[in-house]
Amino acid sequence: MDHDSKISAEDAASLRIEYRVHTGPWFDFTDAIERCHHTLGSMGAPKSGRFTYPFEKPRNGKNVALLKNAEKNLDEFWHKIDQETKVILDGPASAEIRRLFVQDRTLQRTPEWIEPACTKALPMVQEMYVPFSQLLNCDQDQEISSTSSKTQPKQKIKTRAPGNPEISTTNEIAQSVAVQTEPRFALDARALKVFETIFFTPSRSSNPGEIAWADFLYAMVALGFVPEILYGSVWQFSPDSDRLAVERSIQIHGPHGKVTKIPYLKARRHGRRLNRAYGWNGRSFTLDSKLQQ
Numbered sequence: 080m081d082h083d084s085k086i087s088a089e090d091a092a093s094l095r096i097e098y099r100v101h102t103g104p105w106f107d108f109t110d111a112i113e114r115c116h117h118t119l120g121s122m123g124a125p126k127s128g129r130f131t132y133p134f135e136k137p138r139n140g141k142n143v144a145l146l147k148n149a150e151k152n153l154d155e156f157w158h159k160i161d162q163e164t165k166v167i168l169d170g171p172a173s174a175e176i177r178r179l180f181v182q183d184r185t186l187q188r189t190p191e192w193i194e195p196a197c198t199k200a201l202p203m204v205q206e207m208y209v210p211f212s213q214l215l216n217c218d219q220d221q222e223i224s225s226t227s228s229k230t231q232p233k234q235k236i237k238t239r240a241p242g243n244p245e246i247s248t249t250n251e252i253a254q255s256v257a258v259q260t261e262p263r264f265a266l267d268a269r270a271l272k273v274f275e276t277i278f279f280t281p282s283r284s285s286n287p288g289e290i291a292w293a294d295f296l297y298a299m300v301a302l303g304f305v306p307e308i309l310y311g312s313v314w315q316f317s318p319d320s321d322r323l324a325v326e327r328s329i330q331i332h333g334p335h336g337k338v339t340k341i342p343y344l345k346a347r348r349h350g351r352r353l354n355r356a357y358g359w360n361g362r363s364f365t366l367d368s369k370l371q372q
Contacts, residue, residue, distance in 0.1 A: 104176055111163045122156045135279075135287050135343060143192035150188055265367035266301055273298035276343070277350035278361035289340040292333050295349075311335065329356050 086094070112119065132149045133142050266274070273294050279287050296306055303323025304316035312335040317328040331349055334341060341349070353359050 108164055108176055112160070115159065115163050119156070119159060122152070122159055134281060136281070138192070138281055140192045140194075143189055146189040147191075263362075264302060264364050266298070266364055267367060269294060270298040270301040271364055271366050274350075274364040275361065277346045277353070278359070278364075279343075279347065279350075280361050287343045289342055290346050291340050293339070295333075295341060295346075308333075325357055327356060329353070 128145070128148075129152045130149045131145050133145055136142050273290055276287060276290055281287075299306060299316050303319050305319055307315050307317065309315050309330070312332045313330055314333050315328055315330050318325045329352065331352070
């Protein structure tokens, strides 16, 4: 090592101080989690059906009870993490860690079960435009929305933390605005069936299924993407600027080997990725009567 590349003792000490400043909050955060790891381990363990979540099954009293129980237990788990780490993450030096909790996601909660004879058709899922963790929701008037679509941005609705009685009204307003402002794509029956599956909303009688990879490719092309296989099972879907008003591409793993269909759970993950990337959901797609066969 030549003379110019050597670090002086003063520089080394300065680097150690700077390192501590930048990494200190991470150590404080992990120490806080370590102190309560026994409690968190018990609360987060998938034992005794605590997180049984039969979302793919038709809605009935039994399945809804399981869904709501899993959601309640998950909320309690994250509330405990919030309690143990809030003081640490409130500090100005913890900005990097806080960014991990600031991702726009749509929190879904299952409504109470009401017997069909007592009511009209009810929504099977309630979308709540609030952050998954409440660490950063200190400002009760903070504007929060789901991932915005680059085709047509959604109007942001002010919300309050979960548990506030005003959230139900706010959710109704948010859903109403979303229905009016989100993009809609008119597709033929084959393509529409694909998006109805990956953005599946359970009903009392419907059942989900697999998606043939050929049908998924067909649906993405019908939407305006140009598919290209990169390597292995990785496909890239690039938007055709003349047909689809989005900018970013998305990469999705296709089936490989003798497998030709996308399992239902993986198809739902594709749907969540499309939602985060472009803001689309089940209401974004409709049947084009001119394309019916």
